[in-house]
Amino acid sequence: MATGLKFGLIGSGFMGRAHAIALHGVAPTFGADYAVECTVLADQPLDRAQKAADSLRFQRASGDWRDLVADPSIDVIDICTPNYLHAEMALAAVEAGKHVYCEKPLALDIKQSIAVTEAAQRAGVCNAVGFNYICNPMMQVAREMILAGEIGEVVNFRGSYLEDYMGDPRVPFSWRCERRFAGAGALADLGSHLINMAHFLLGPIGRVCGVTRTVHKQRQQPDGIVRTVENEDVAQALVEFNSGVPGTMEISRIATGYKCGLAVQIQGSRGTLVFDQERMNELKLYRTDDTSGRRGFRTILAGPEHPDYAAFCPASGHGLGINDLKVIEVRNLIRAIRTRTNASPDFAEGLRVQKVMTAIELAAQQGGWIVPERITAS
Amino acid sequence: MATGLKFGLIGSGFMGRAHAIALHGVAPTFGADYAVECTVLADQPLDRAQKAADSLRFQRASGDWRDLVADPSIDVIDICTPNYLHAEMALAAVEAGKHVYCEKPLALDIKQSIAVTEAAQRAGVCNAVGFNYICNPMMQVAREMILAGEIGEVVNFRGSYLEDYMGDPRVPFSWRCERRFAGAGALADLGSHLINMAHFLLGPIGRVCGVTRTVHKQRQQPDGIVRTVENEDVAQALVEFNSGVPGTMEISRIATGYKCGLAVQIQGSRGTLVFDQERMNELKLYRTDDTSGRRGFRTILAGPEHPDYAAFCPASGHGLGINDLKVIEVRNLIRAIRTRTNASPDFAEGLRVQKVMTAIELAAQQGGWIVPERITAS
Amino acid sequence: MATGLKFGLIGSGFMGRAHAIALHGVAPTFGADYAVECTVLADQPLDRAQKAADSLRFQRASGDWRDLVADPSIDVIDICTPNYLHAEMALAAVEAGKHVYCEKPLALDIKQSIAVTEAAQRAGVCNAVGFNYICNPMMQVAREMILAGEIGEVVNFRGSYLEDYMGDPRVPFSWRCERRFAGAGALADLGSHLINMAHFLLGPIGRVCGVTRTVHKQRQQPDGIVRTVENEDVAQALVEFNSGVPGTMEISRIATGYKCGLAVQIQGSRGTLVFDQERMNELKLYRTDDTSGRRGFRTILAGPEHPDYAAFCPASGHGLGINDLKVIEVRNLIRAIRTRTNASPDFAEGLRVQKVMTAIELAAQQGGWIVPERITAS
Amino acid sequence: MATGLKFGLIGSGFMGRAHAIALHGVAPTFGADYAVECTVLADQPLDRAQKAADSLRFQRASGDWRDLVADPSIDVIDICTPNYLHAEMALAAVEAGKHVYCEKPLALDIKQSIAVTEAAQRAGVCNAVGFNYICNPMMQVAREMILAGEIGEVVNFRGSYLEDYMGDPRVPFSWRCERRFAGAGALADLGSHLINMAHFLLGPIGRVCGVTRTVHKQRQQPDGIVRTVENEDVAQALVEFNSGVPGTMEISRIATGYKCGLAVQIQGSRGTLVFDQERMNELKLYRTDDTSGRRGFRTILAGPEHPDYAAFCPASGHGLGINDLKVIEVRNLIRAIRTRTNASPDFAEGLRVQKVMTAIELAAQQGGWIVPERITAS
Ligand SMILES: NC(=O)C1=CN([C@@H]2O[C@H](COP(=O)(O)OP(=O)(O)OC[C@H]3O[C@@H](n4cnc5c(N)ncnc54)[C@H](O)[C@@H]3O)[C@@H](O)[C@H]2O)C=CC1
Numbered sequence A, B, C, D: 001m002a003t004g005l006k007f008g009l010i011g012s013g014f015m016g017r018a019h020a021i022a023l024h025g026v027a028p029t030f031g032a033d034y035a036v037e038c039t040v041l042a043d044q045p046l047d048r049a050q051k052a053a054d055s056l057r058f059q060r061a062s063g064d065w066r067d068l069v070a071d072p073s074i075d076v077i078d079i080c081t082p083n084y085l086h087a088e089m090a091l092a093a094v095e096a097g098k099h100v101y102c103e104k105p106l107a108l109d110i111k112q113s114i115a116v117t118e119a120a121q122r123a124g125v126c127n128a129v130g131f132n133y134i135c136n137p138m139m140q141v142a143r144e145m146i147l148a149g150e151i152g153e154v155v156n157f158r159g160s161y162l163e164d165y166m167g168d169p170r171v172p173f174s175w176r177c178e179r180r181f182a183g184a185g186a187l188a189d190l191g192s193h194l195i196n197m198a199h200f201l202l203g204p205i206g207r208v209c210g211v212t213r214t215v216h217k218q219r220q221q222p223d224g225i226v227r228t229v230e231n232e233d234v235a236q237a238l239v240e241f242n243s244g245v246p247g248t249m250e251i252s253r254i255a256t257g258y259k260c261g262l263a264v265q266i267q268g269s270r271g272t273l274v275f276d277q278e279r280m281n282e283l284k285l286y287r288t289d290d291t292s293g294r295r296g297f298r299t300i301l302a303g304p305e306h307p308d309y310a311a312f313c314p315a316s317g318h319g320l321g322i323n324d325l326k327v328i329e330v331r332n333l334i335r336a337i338r339t340r341t342n343a344s345p346d347f348a349e350g351l352r353v354q355k356v357m358t359a360i361e362l363a364a365q366q367g368g369w370i371v372p373e374r375i376t377a378s
């Protein structure tokens, strides 16, 4: 059996579990070359770490994430903790010469994002951010189609990421509502994925204009204390890509009825693509080249003829799930480490995404257009 | 047989025919009280008018629309001519004491819109604009649901009107591309409907911010001469209703694949509504009140339990078509005339819509937020 | 104004109104050549006829349908009464030398169907049955595609017509539940449309095998008396076309949730077509000729490039409604009368449909396969 | 780390890989109690087994599956080989006292199915068949809803399993086309899943009637030799459940455009459920209890409030994939072994399914209704 990279995972919540499942699944799926070792899992308290290590089949548990960073046997630090811990952990890992695989958003703000990005570049370690949605075979093929000109010249972008996990005003106040723990609100949690996807498909965003809104201004803590929510429930933006393509973005954590409504529409002069993560195995395509009277949006079902699908299943239309995207993401990371190339998306992309988020917030405050590229840490 | 209102119709193109079909269909559909007479049809040259009058079953034809205005037997002037003729015709009709039924957009610009609106109000005649999409039973019930609080407090609006009739750069230059004949581009042709629908559902729009873009900057005339397109192919806007609800709008006449993509999504704190004119007999509704594990967007099919549907068909799900919306619109007009109440939507709404359109254009030029209400004719 | 055919309409319920709307709409829609006169409307009592004639804009009313048959000025007798009256009325009309336009099902049983079909053929009058669903532009284009081999060799048919108008056991007992008034149940009311559509698309059905079931065996009359339902709620059949293509059919009037679920799927060796009347402006098409990785079902929206659509609207995707199908049906009838050709579908088709219905009933009783063609009146 | 059951996997193709991925994924997903060991993988030649064992992370490889059966350390024999090997392998495993996890269909015919079922019962080992589709949370909740009466009395079943993997006549002749290797054709490969799902939702099927058809009667072997296909491409059946509920089934491996079209519709007197595996994270539900004018099919997205979903993801609508169903299936097996209860579905169900398949074949030959229960091995 291949002796693979040794992973130290921090956090065993939603994402910690998804990463663990993916680390175990990557070799069976993509082959022995991608075998990794689930070496240590850190969480706190130690108890929780131990329980998680057992079920997630890590060799050891630790109650202190710094153990992992200090452990010379660990190759990759995998950060699945709340946003406010990303920068600190990533910096420590990078400084210890570890590769870093960090959940999105990269950090709380521009300053932190710049710090970790520059530190990682200086250290020359592989660095990746968990923007899993672009790993979807349907997103990969969408990108290929756009680049190959299959939909002609792109003329418009429309993107949204709608969920409703905070739609009920009775959803309690949590760390997600506090600036110092979460940074932005819907923008950081959901918008970061959408912005990354937009970049992936159409390149960098050149300027933005937007609004943000906190609809449910106060929420109760589990202990009954009423707190003021510090970040936005909703953000809406006009964007313009460097290529000149205009677009819109809508991001909401209170969009009643939507569960994973990460959707994009890319209009081109000769075709249009439509994708919605809630139907993640489908890509809609319209082509003007089809015969008159026979044109219409096609629903393409994911299959082995699309990138990376065949590793999971040789039959079309059988369907991948969200956790499978993490398996592809992990494969990408391992490949990057092995080939000493940049991971993609890397911290630099995490920083670019952060700048767009911040630009939307600034635009919302100032009322005009903002150029993300020009934003600095101060 | 009931002796009804006498109509003088001007124009026999797309809308002229749709109006004629509706004038004939309104009594069979809504009953004898709504019987009207198709008295004169004007078009030019007279030939064309005569041929149209024959097939559209009008009693007489005229080659000069001013005949209709001058004819004392005519009760209603029905304007189905290109945009640049609306104001002139409406003014003449109003001054002759006729009721006026005018296709959208009301006029070419704010100045004209104010002129006709004020003239109609002074004359005390009934005045209506052809914003037929809000006549859809599913739009009527959507409005009822919003007003009754069935989706809770409204928190967000998302609207788009996407078509692709000018998506191909080879579509020739026409009057639609010229300011003096069409006014704005996609905004006037499609955006006017969307803005009216937004008003209908959520009340007046308080401020806007937006961009416009002419993607295909030049088009060839049928005679081969290349002309510069004078108005926008695409408009995108952030809007804020007077109620404080934020929203986005996307309007395009080059949105490849879309044929009548007038779509709205209204998110509320306890439910969400989604409508798309391409599936005009469906309304999607999500309700947080449904039992956990059983929640989801419902596709409600139009049926006799919804406003005005039963007049067409006693059975659910059998489907209305676009021309049926005009029948409802005509019924509304006749009812307004009979009951001496305001038509809805009336010229005043046509003017409000014009202001929002103009505000988006101004915002696109100036880069910030514009308050439509404050726009004046100059 | 063109002096057209003079229509005598019998019945002013669901279908009587639909026919009247269509008679008024056909000329505005298809041109002066199709102008007809709405001459007399018969219903009973006279009162009801008079009221209907007024609102449906017929010149005269009659309380006795035999008046229309006796009236030499009437060209066409249009039968929109309950099933058990079709044969009697059609026979009388045919014998008086009138053209006949009869609602489906043609008659109550094989015997009646043969009688009226033969009488009409002997009389040489134009005869048509109201199978409106095949008038849909999307059905017409589907047939063209099949005939042109666009989906290759047809290998399978799947059809269903599901409604739920009698799904609630509390729906009262009515004439629809009695053999002598309705003939068969769901088979006659819904199945007749489906069988006709199957014929239209794939030619005659050669043999069938099936089951029928009355789920709600008793229903209460409005007066409280409980009656036994005499015909089936549900029918299911295996069919084989003369061409050898196998198929299935499901027909139900108690299919909870379905309102007009007349749906067909035709699989071919090089493509598949899918249609559902609840989305009557859409046709789904899959083509194996599309490039690998880009294949999928396309949703084609009805538009002017499809048969008959342009008469209603020059713009794609704006949507026809159920009543528009009747306008096309009336146009077909008038054209047949004018050109002295057979209407299609005619009584002979009504008889063929009846034979398939009866064959399914027989198969349900006898448990094996039945050849419709061999069924005789006895 | 928990020392778990030791698995011996035979076969490393489509299903072998899916099982391996699931064996690795079950503990991270469902917890340490479900940890198993991937001990030996058998395939032939040994080479292939070795390569597979490496990438699928099995401790050892073997070129002879009998090694696994003979190995006292192995607890469970997992059979992922072509159909004709199932019975032989299962019998050997059972006789060696191993638990058996066998892919569907259980065996080639009734005789084999009875033999393995009885042997497993005699041996008292746990025995399971890989009918993974019923492991879907949406299928589990559908069953719960039916049992709880949420859709009232069930009145109708409609099922289909459509794929097109042999739709192209150029797809070469393979073991799937031969009786001795595959048994039945589409019925065995796809129909077995559909029949199992019908049983799962509505209980045993009491009688069937059907047709089968081999559309592409000959296919070429890779070596150019043309062979006659020995089993059916298409099967269609009328079925009646023991409960009296009627239903239809359509099964095809040449249904152009369908990739995993395993779809069921269950109509009840108070609601209807619709499911399609191609959108495996959705379940459609219609309820008559909803308010009039607000009724419609809801699209319920899979979420943590549905059975087993939460183990994969705490957030609704993020989506499971086909391989996740195998993880649930493996969990079920392990639980059954641990608790010494019957696996479900077990061999007895595999036998029941085989009887329905055979009954449809017999009915197709004989032309009438067949009672599966009465079928014997001869
Ligand atoms: N890529 C994606 O689609 C998603 C990404 N995320 C991201 O993943 C990160 C984690 O989010 P969730 O897993 O949802 O949160 P969670 O609350 O479910 O899990 C956080 C975990 O971190 C652990 N933790 C907290 N402080 C720690 C410390 N000092 N040392 C060690 N462990 C510590 C917690 O005990 C817990 O196990 C966030 O940054 C979030 O934005 C979350 C969900 C989806």
Ligand SMILES: NC(=O)C1=CN([C@@H]2O[C@H](COP(=O)(O)OP(=O)(O)OC[C@H]3O[C@@H](n4cnc5c(N)ncnc54)[C@H](O)[C@@H]3O)[C@@H](O)[C@H]2O)C=CC1
Pocket (backbone or CB within 6 Å): B010, B011, B012, B013, B014, B015, B016, B042, B043, B044, B065, B080, B081, B082, B083, B085, B103, B104, B105, B130, B131, B132, B189
């Ligand atoms: N409510 C809706 O959904 C729609 C509204 N419209 C509106 O309807 C109006 C007309 O548009 P279409 O019918 O598409 O145009 P069209 O070009 O099809 O028809 C215009 C008609 O006006 C006639 N006309 C032009 N100048 C005339 C004159 N001086 N005197 C008499 N007749 C004259 C033309 O001969 C032609 O019959 C436009 O303002 C447009 O915005 C158009 C389509 C849809």
Ligand SMILES: NC(=O)C1=CN([C@@H]2O[C@H](COP(=O)(O)OP(=O)(O)OC[C@H]3O[C@@H](n4cnc5c(N)ncnc54)[C@H](O)[C@@H]3O)[C@@H](O)[C@H]2O)C=CC1
Pocket (backbone or CB within 6 Å): C010, C011, C012, C013, C014, C015, C016, C042, C043, C044, C048, C065, C080, C081, C082, C083, C085, C103, C104, C105, C130, C131, C132, C189
């Ligand atoms: N093509 C289609 O899609 C449809 C066809 N139909 C068919 O149309 C026929 C009528 O059905 P509906 O309109 O739904 O029924 P309905 O009950 O709504 O209307 C029947 C009409 O016939 C009149 N009538 C009854 N006896 C009469 C008599 N002796 N003389 C004159 N008038 C008489 C009634 O007063 C009533 O106006 C049926 O055969 C039905 O199968 C019905 C609905 C849809």
Ligand SMILES: NC(=O)C1=CN([C@@H]2O[C@H](COP(=O)(O)OP(=O)(O)OC[C@H]3O[C@@H](n4cnc5c(N)ncnc54)[C@H](O)[C@@H]3O)[C@@H](O)[C@H]2O)C=CC1
Pocket (backbone or CB within 6 Å): D010, D011, D012, D013, D014, D015, D016, D042, D043, D044, D065, D080, D081, D082, D083, D085, D103, D104, D105, D130, D131, D132, D189
């Ligand atoms: N549950 C489900 O949804 C599915 C079930 N299946 C079932 O799984 C079984 C296998 O099908 P696939 O994986 O598609 O076939 P496959 O052809 O992809 O794999 C078969 C494997 O068995 C191996 N094998 C053949 N003879 C062997 C022997 N004597 N000893 C050891 N290994 C041997 C082959 O080398 C190969 O690795 C079939 O019975 C099929 O019906 C297949 C696909 C989906």
